[in-house]
Amino acid sequence: MGVVKAEDAPTKTVAVVGTGMAGLVTAYLLRQDKYNRFDVEVFEAQDQCSFDSASVTVSSKDGTRTSRVDQPMRAFDRGYYANLTAMYDYLDVRYHQERFFFSFARLPSHGSTVSGSSMTEPQPYFIHSSNNHRIPPMRPEACGMWTWLSETVYLAFCLVWFTVLCLFVQPKDSRSIDGQVRHCESLEQYLRRIWIPKYFIKSYLLPGLASISTCTHAEMLNFPAKDVIDYKIRSLNSPHLRVSGGVSEVQKKLCQGLTVHFNCRVTTISQNDSTVRVLWESPKHDSCDGTSNQKTFDHVILAVPPNVVGSIFAPLKSEMSHIPTAAVESIIHTDIPATGQQHSHNALYQLDSHPVPPNWIHFRSSTHLTEAIHEDPETSVIVTNFPTTPIDPSKIISRTHFTRTLRTPRSRDIVNRIFDPSYQRRSASVGDESMSKRARRFINGDGNVWLVGSWCWDGMVLLEGCVVSATRVAGELGVEIPWRTL
Structure with a gap:
């Protein structure tokens, strides 16, 4: 009695900032939630999704067809990129x-x-x-x-x-x-x-x-x-291994049905009780109707590099400065x-x-x-x-x-502390900080603010980290990861 079933839970509003691999995978998983519990909006500073934005389409050597050239090239393998490969298999990416x-x-x-x-x-x-x-x-x-x-x-x-x-x-x-x-x-x-x-x-x-x-x-x-x-x-x-046709094929599948606000540069993320306010700047166009905009969400997911996180989210400004x-x-x-x-x-x-x-x-x-x-x-x-x-x-x-x-021994400790609550109990913090001061440090998900990205895991800064961090956040929000059942 008093327990709310997942399918009866109220819809939560979610803002995803960034359209790299991590942001798109997170938004895709939340939108595919079988109970339809999330209303997802995606914010991108560019005029197109960033995951494939630098790639170009060129003619083949014989001029009979066109090919997509990824920039940078994104090769992978089944050994290290186990989660990425499982996702590609589920999405039927060739x-x-x-x-x-x-x-x-x-x-x-x-x-x-x-x-x-x-x-x-x-x-x-x-x-x-x-x-x-x-x-x-x-x-x-x-x-x-x-x-x-x-x-x-x-x-x-x-x-x-x-x-x-x-x-x-x-x-x-x-x-x-x-x-x-x-x-x-x-x-x-x-x-x-x-x-x-x-x-x-x-x-x-x-x-x-x-x-x-x-x-x-x-x-x-x-x-x-x-x-x-x-x-x-x-x-x-x-x-x-490489994706046939370029990573634009992956981007197309992940973006289907997503609401994406382009040319919207997020400037501030601020927490307010159980909600999170997003402030952004944009020119006047279809999706953003002013030069200064703000909106409140139940959850905000930051899928941007650490230097951007530090510039828009005050609680992590200091620690992000130590991630090069x-x-x-x-x-x-x-x-x-x-x-x-x-x-x-x-x-x-x-x-x-x-x-x-x-x-x-x-x-x-x-x-x-x-x-x-x-x-x-x-x-x-x-x-x-x-x-x-x-x-x-x-x-x-x-x-x-x-x-x-980039990664350094110091930045690894910072990342592990943010994403693994048990890590700080296994490894002492730097200097003579008191336990009360350490307790106030941000941990992923605090105040309904989440971080995802290639750097948001304990490993090389590669696409596998994007998928691992995205599925971790989706899992914390109660979403089933479909390719884990393959």
């Missing part, structure tokens, strides 16, 4: 296996600082096939036989050594020592502890990892070691010489290309960062992240800057 060839080259020492100047063409020193689908590996034209053989043997030994240690030597976690917090082990500290050779780190490990996380080498070395080791173990020998973010540049272009490869004269491309053309990703590294270049096999389009090599401006299709959330 995806296919990709076999990449990774070429590793060194940029000239001046290449990363002198833009637009002529430079010596970087020569690959090794070519690796994803999941070793080509054995033995190809020999770069610039490498002599003995140099290539010695490099291959060295790399094979280091990879086996590193993999074994990842499986059996766990990174040190955060812990309390004499009442003081000791943050978890960074990747740099872990690699030093297990005696991984510096040449292997700077020539192979960092170029690949920094390209995945789109950050500098120094920023990658400061990631929690646990993030990287978990990623390495869970993705081991899992084939690379970086602006990353990505360019879609057709400047083939900018890849540094000449197809007709380079042994890189002397391989069977039928029926499927080779799928190249070039890692070109300086001492502090890696320029990642992906040659789309179906078009003549190239996507370059962290552009260092001069690109002909007339051949640039689009140039995008996006915010990338």
Whole structure:
């Protein structure tokens, strides 16, 4: 008696701020609630959903059809991205296996600082096939036989050594020592502890990892070691996959039936008893009828980077300042010489290309960062992240800057404290803060304000984090996650 059944519960109003993967998945799940308990509105600062906003549609090489080129490229695998893959299967999103060839080259020492100047063409020193689908590996034209053989043997030994240690030597976690917090082990500290050779780190490990996380080498070395080791173990020998037709296909399915207010930049989130007020700015148009707007909701879900969270939600302003973010540049272009490869004269491309053309990703590294270049096999389009090599401006299709959330041992502790209520009981807080002060700290869901995003979990800042955090919030609100029953 007195118990309200789920199907009889009053409708709750929900605002979702942001239309990346995390925001769209959360809004989709709430809207699909079988009891129809949520009235969802989505706010987006741009004039289109941000998840696919930087991608472009281009013609295929033969000109017979068009292809969608994702920016940035979003490859995944079944090992690490278990929740993402389950969601794709439920949504009937088609995806296919990709076999990449990774070429590793060194940029000239001046290449990363002198833009637009002529430079010596970087020569690959090794070519690796994803999941070793080509054995033995190809020999770069610039490498002599003995140099290539010695490099291959060295790399094979280091990879086996590193993999074994990842499986059996766990990174040190955060812990309390004499009442003081000791943050978890960074990747740099872990690699030093297990005696991984510096040449292997700077020539192979960092170029690949920094390209995945789109950050500098120094920023990658400061990631929690646990993030990287978990990623390495869970993705081991899992084939690379990509959504057929681009992530726009995912966006279409998630957006069906959603009410989205475009060109509405949320400026303030304020809590008021059991409701939350949202203030936003927008030009005068269809969905927002003034220059200053506000509305009260039962729940607000923030699906934005931590720097934006800190700027619009006062209770988290201080802690969000300790979660680093970086602006990353990505360019879609057709400047083939900018890849540094000449197809007709380079042994890189002397391989069977039928029926499927080779799928190249070039890692070109300086001492502090890696320029990642992906040659789309179906078009003549190239996507370059962290552009260092001069690109002909007339051949640039689009140039995008996006915010990338980084990880540090300290930021990991902050994130875990927010999203895992039991974490603070297992790990002491920093300094000499009193228990009463710590008790007032925000935990996800306090005051009906929720956070979701690729950074809102204990792992690499990738799409899997978007799905994990979105399903966690939906679950807290009593919504069943349909793909968990598959």
